[in-house]
Amino acid sequence: MRQTQQHTNGHNGHHRPDILTKTPQQVTEEVLGGTFRAGSRFWLVAGVMFALLVLGVIGFVIRTGDGTAERGPWGYFGAMLGYLLTTAMAAPIVAVLVRLTKAHWGKPIVRAAQLWGVVGILCMLMIIPLLFILPSASGRNTIWFYDAIRTGWPPGAPHAWVLVSFIGLLVLSILLVWVDSIPDLATARDHAPAGARKGWYDRLSLGWEGTTKQWRMHRTALLLVSVLYLMNFVYVNFVYSSDFAQSFVPGWKDSIFPATHTVNGFQSALALTIVTAFVLRTWGGYKDYLFTEQFWALGKLLLPLSVFWFYFWFSGFITQWYGRSPAEHGVLTLLYFGPYRNIFVTSVILNFVLPLFLLIQNWIRRSILGPTVVAVSILVGTFLDRIRLYNAAFSVPNADLSHHALTPETMPPVNFPGGADVLIMLGAVGGAVFLFMMATRFVPVMNIWEAKEALLLQRIVPVLKAQLKAIGKPE
Amino acid sequence: MADTSILGLFSNVDTAVVGADKLKEAGFEDFEVLTGSPYPEGAFGEKPVKHKLFVFPLIGAVCGFTVGMLLTAGTQMAYPMVTGGKPILSLPPMAIITYEGTMLGAVLFTIIGVIFESRLPRPRLGLYDRRITEGFIGLMVTSSEQRIGRAEQALKDAKATEIKSSARAGA
Numbered sequence: 001m002r003q004t005q006q007h008t009n010g011h012n013g014h015h016r017p018d019i020l021t022k023t024p025q026q027v028t029e030e031v032l033g034g035t036f037r038a039g040s041r042f043w044l045v046a047g048v049m050f051a052l053l054v055l056g057v058i059g060f061v062i063r064t065g066d067g068t069a070e071r072g073p074w075g076y077f078g079a080m081l082g083y084l085l086t087t088a089m090a091a092p093i094v095a096v097l098v099r100l101t102k103a104h105w106g107k108p109i110v111r112a113a114q115l116w117g118v119v120g121i122l123c124m125l126m127i128i129p130l131l132f133i134l135p136s137a138s139g140r141n142t143i144w145f146y147d148a149i150r151t152g153w154p155p156g157a158p159h160a161w162v163l164v165s166f167i168g169l170l171v172l173s174i175l176l177v178w179v180d181s182i183p184d185l186a187t188a189r190d191h192a193p194a195g196a197r198k199g200w201y202d203r204l205s206l207g208w209e210g211t212t213k214q215w216r217m218h219r220t221a222l223l224l225v226s227v228l229y230l231m232n233f234v235y236v237n238f239v240y241s242s243d244f245a246q247s248f249v250p251g252w253k254d255s256i257f258p259a260t261h262t263v264n265g266f267q268s269a270l271a272l273t274i275v276t277a278f279v280l281r282t283w284g285g286y287k288d289y290l291f292t293e294q295f296w297a298l299g300k301l302l303l304p305l306s307v308f309w310f311y312f313w314f315s316g317f318i319t320q321w322y323g324r325s326p327a328e329h330g331v332l333t334l335l336y337f338g339p340y341r342n343i344f345v346t347s348v349i350l351n352f353v354l355p356l357f358l359l360i361q362n363w364i365r366r367s368i369l370g371p372t373v374v375a376v377s378i379l380v381g382t383f384l385d386r387i388r389l390y391n392a393a394f395s396v397p398n399a400d401l402s403h404h405a406l407t408p409e410t411m412p413p414v415n416f417p418g419g420a421d422v423l424i425m426l427g428a429v430g431g432a433v434f435l436f437m438m439a440t441r442f443v444p445v446m447n448i449w450e451a452k453e454a455l456l457l458q459r460i461v462p463v464l465k466a467q468l469k470a471i472g473k474p475e
Numbered sequence: 476m477a478d479t480s481i482l483g484l485f486s487n488v489d490t491a492v493v494g495a496d497k498l499k500e501a502g503f504e505d506f507e508v509l510t511g512s513p514y515p516e517g518a519f520g521e522k523p524v525k526h527k528l529f530v531f532p533l534i535g536a537v538c539g540f541t542v543g544m545l546l547t548a549g550t551q552m553a554y555p556m557v558t559g560g561k562p563i564l565s566l567p568p569m570a571i572i573t574y575e576g577t578m579l580g581a582v583l584f585t586i587i588g589v590i591f592e593s594r595l596p597r598p599r600l601g602l603y604d605r606r607i608t609e610g611f612i613g614l615m616v617t618s619s620e621q622r623i624g625r626a627e628q629a630l631k632d633a634k635a636t637e638i639k640s641s642a643r644a645g646a
Contacts, residue, residue, distance in 0.1 A: 024511060024610030143571060161572065168579060175586070187511065190605035206590075207597025210607055211615075214593050215513040216524045221589040224532055228582050235575060452512035452610070456488075474515035 017469035018291035019458045020451060027451045031184075032191050034285050035444045041283070042437070049434035056427005060129075062420040068132040071248065072412070075394035076387065076421035078244055080428035081126045083386040084119055085240060086261065087379065088432045089169060090269035091116035091276075092176055093233060094298075096226040104471050105297045107454055108289050111447040112280060113273045114180055117173025117229075118439045119432045120166075126428070127166045131159050134243065140401045142247040143239075158243050165236045172229045177439075179221050182208050183449040200442070237262040248393040249334060250403045251327025254320065260312040267305040267351070268382045271375035274298050278372040280445060289446055292368055299359055299371035306355035306378070310348075330406030334396075339414035340388040347388065350381025391415045480617040480641040482509070482602040483630035488518075491612035494633035495519040498616060501629040509603070509613030519614075531588025532581040539580020543573035602641050611636070 022030070038046075066073040095113040098106030137144040137158055144157040186208035189201035208214060241261035246252050274295060281290040317336070320328040336344050355374045364370030395412035403410065417425070457472040485491035491508075498506050499520060508519045516523065547569040555563050590596070607613050614635075616626040623640075630638050 028511075028609055143568070161575065164575060164579075168575065168582070172582060175582070179589070183511070187608040190608045206593075206595040207600055208595070209597075209601065209603050210509045210511055210613075212508050212510075212514075212516075212521055213524045213526070214595075215510070216516070217526060217528060217589060217593040219513065220526070220528045221585065221593075224528070224585045225582075228532075228578060228585065231574075231578050235578070239571075449512045456512065456514065472515070474513075 016467045017460060018293060019460055019469060020289060020454055022288065022455070024452045024455060027448055027455070028187055028191065030285075031444045031446045031448050031451070032188055034446070035188065035441065036192065036197075038441060046434060046437045049430040049437065052426045052430020053434050054427070055423045056425075056431055059420040059423025059427055063424065064129070068129070070397060071133050071394040072397070072415060074130065074133050075391035075415050076417055077126070077424050078130060078394050079386045079390035080425055081123060081130065082240065082244070082261075082390050083383055084123050084126070084428060084432055085237060086265040086382055086386065087268045087272050088116040088119035088436070089123060089173065089236075090233065090265035091272045092173060092229055093266060093269045094273045095176070095180075096230050099223060099226050102473065102475060103297070104454070104458070104473070105293050107447060107450040108286075109273055109277050109294050109298070110450065111180065111443070112276045112445050113269070114173075114177050115439045115443060115445060116272065116276070116432075116436055117177055118435045120170035120173040122428070122431050122435060124166055124170045127162065130244065131163060134159060134162065135398060135401065140247045141250075141253070143242050158239075162239055162243060165232070165239045168232045169236045172225065172232050176225050176229050177443060178204065179218070179225050180447070181443045182206065182218065183210065183215075184444050184447065186210070187448055188444065197442075233265070234262050237265055245389050245393040248396050248401065249331055249406070250396070250400060251325075251405045252331045252335075252393075253327075254316040256312060256316045260316060263305070263308050263312050264351075264382060264385070267302065267309055267378060270298050270302045270305060271378035271382075274302070274371050274375035275379065278368065278375075281368070284445070286446055289451065292366065295368045295371045296366050299365040299374070302355060302371060302374060302378070303359040303365070306352055306359065306374075310352040313348075325405075326407070327405035330411065333408075333411060334392050334406055335388070338411060340392050343384050343388045347381045347385040350377045351385065477620075478617050479620050479623045480602045480615060481623060481627055481630070482604065482639045483614045483616075483633070483635035484604055484606060484637045484639070485612045485614070485633070486610075486636050488514075488612060490634055491614060492519055494614050494630055494635060495521065497629035497633045498614065498626060501625045502622075503616050503618065503626050503629070506626075507613075507615040507617075509607050509615060511608040511610060519612075526592045528585075528588045528592045531584040531591075535580035535582070535584025535587075536577045537580070538584070539576040539578065540573055542580070543576025544569065546576070547572050602639060604637075604639065 020027075060077070063073060063077060068074075071078075091113045093113075094106070095110040097103075098110055098113075142158060144161075182205055185201050186205035189198060189205050192198040192201055238258040238261075241258045245261075246254065246257055277290050277294055277298075280286045317332075320332055334340070354377045358364050358370065358374050361370075364374075391414075392412070395415045396406070397412070400406070400410050457474070459470045461468050461470040483494055485494055495506065495508070505522060508514070508521050548564055551563050551569075557563065602615055604611065604613060614630065616623070616630075618626060627638055627640075
């Protein structure tokens with residue numbers, strides 16, 4: 001502990017690396033202790049989040065009273081699903097990238113990032129009512145084909161394939177958490193007091209013993225599932241953004257928009273992971289496991305992705321701006337310069353301007369608080385951006401879907417949130433946080449087996465007067 | 476005659492490596508290492524692990540791809556309507572379903588592959604000790620009753636903290 005604090009800031013402002021300085025037994029006891037037992041503060045926050053979830057359900061029930069004939073009232077509901085897709089469901093991507101690039105700095109944050117995948121349960125529930133308001137592919141520009149004989153092509157399109165993509169995302173997110181945590185579930189099995197919890201650990205750890213072959217299988221399986229999650233995440237973003245946003249706005253022809261949506265997801269994934277790591281470090285009891293290094297490294301990635309946010313948006317925007325056809329003019333007015341101008345400008349500031357000007361400064365990037373502040377800014381900015389995109393798209397009436405362009409007469413006004421919408425927004429955020437918190441009660445939020453691996457493979461080595469971290473990379 | 480298994484427990488890595496060397500000197504090349512975290516391959520001088528897990532997602536992906544192609548091409552052939560002036564069999568829309576089909580096939584076969592190759596789930600734990608998840612290293616040997624005594628002696632010579640046998644563990 002003393003060594004850790006000494007390494008946080010070296011003399012003369014030089015960075016000194018930190019490493020975990022505990023025994024394997026201490027790691028097991030501390031992490032499992034944090035998993036099995038939670039303090040009153042945890043349950044207080046969980047209770048508040050559950051209350052928000054209940055409010056969200058009430059909001060949803062109120063919203064169903066409006067029926068599904070028009071999409072307008074469902075704008076905030078669709079936006080919240082879009083928000084969860086680009087934040088909570090994107091967070092496991094950070095874990096995937098850490099694994100694929102074998103980035104050792106990321107090991108302490110991998111499990112927390114993956115655990116956000118449990119929000120897939122909420123996304124799965126939220127997509128069901130939206131399928132009822134998703135019109136047929138007839139008469140709108142979609143990725144699906146439609147004509148007089150084939151009522152939706154490929155068969156079942158668009159509804160069945162949207163559903164399949166969400167089922168795939170849910171299955172893979174749970175699979176990713178489970179496969180990764182099998183060794184830790186076995187550790188929990190060995191140490192949990194007798195009872196129902198131990199029984200579940202017993203079943204889910206599948207009789208894991210930690211043989212060489214099992215570890216080899218585990219590593220390979222983890223890589224495979226990680227790659228498949230990444231592939232499916234891109235697919236779901238593609239389907240949702242094109243079917244539930246682009247195809248609702250006449251004249252919105254932007255081939256880069258689904259890619260923009262996905263890249264926004266990568267940015268928000270990093271932001272959510274940083275905030276999660278900050279919470280775990282500050283209030284979760286994991287100060288000895290999470291160091292400046294994790295925030296610094298994530299901050300470095302956050303900077304280019306914030307620039308990408310602007311680049312991807314601008315690439316789509318500039319084509320329409322130069323086009324200046326009535327259809328493109330209508331799209332620009334709806335999304336950027338008309339009813340949603342203020343919300344758009346705010347999201348540009350929060351997603352691009354602020355992160356850029358803060359993260360280009362070394363002292364901010366190389367800290368714990370700096371990247372966290374930027375991450376919060378990005379999460380708020382993305383929230384506003386999803387509100388803008390999906391509300392604007394949902395507010396176009398069915399009657400105008402088959403038009404070639406939005407005109408000043410058909411331009412929908414800004415859709416201000418009603419009481420039910422506020423409840424839905426609170427419920428979606430509260431529900432996501434509640435699911436995550438509950439997941440941490442069963443699956444250790446800190447990766448025990450990787451923390452132990454780090455104990456084996458990492459050392460602080462003196463080189464002249466500097467202290468360097470030496471990492472043994474098995475592959 | 477049935478084989479017997481013994482498990483030598485070591486409190487640290489260094490003595491475990493000595494134990495592995497002693498086992499090899501005694502003629503036991505095919506021993507199992509049980510650890511609470513992954514160690515670099517060959518860290519204990521154990522035999523390399525071979526597996527065919529990569530084949531499973533590949534087969535699944537090929538199956539999914541084929542089903543996706545057949546589904547999309549089949550329906551287009553069954554209802555040959557020209558849409559938007561594009562060919563009957565147009566690849567861009569087929570790619571969407573084929574992509575998802577490929578992935579679903581790969582996912583399904585990966586799950587099957589992991590379960591099959593890891594020989595999981597095991598309804599009952601074999602020779603095992605919970606201290607392995609606390610940082611102990613286990614060296615497990617399975618051999619005939621005539622030879623198992625030599626393995627036990629090798630583990631004792633390496634100063635194993637405890638030696639468990641399947642007969643005693645089952646008792």
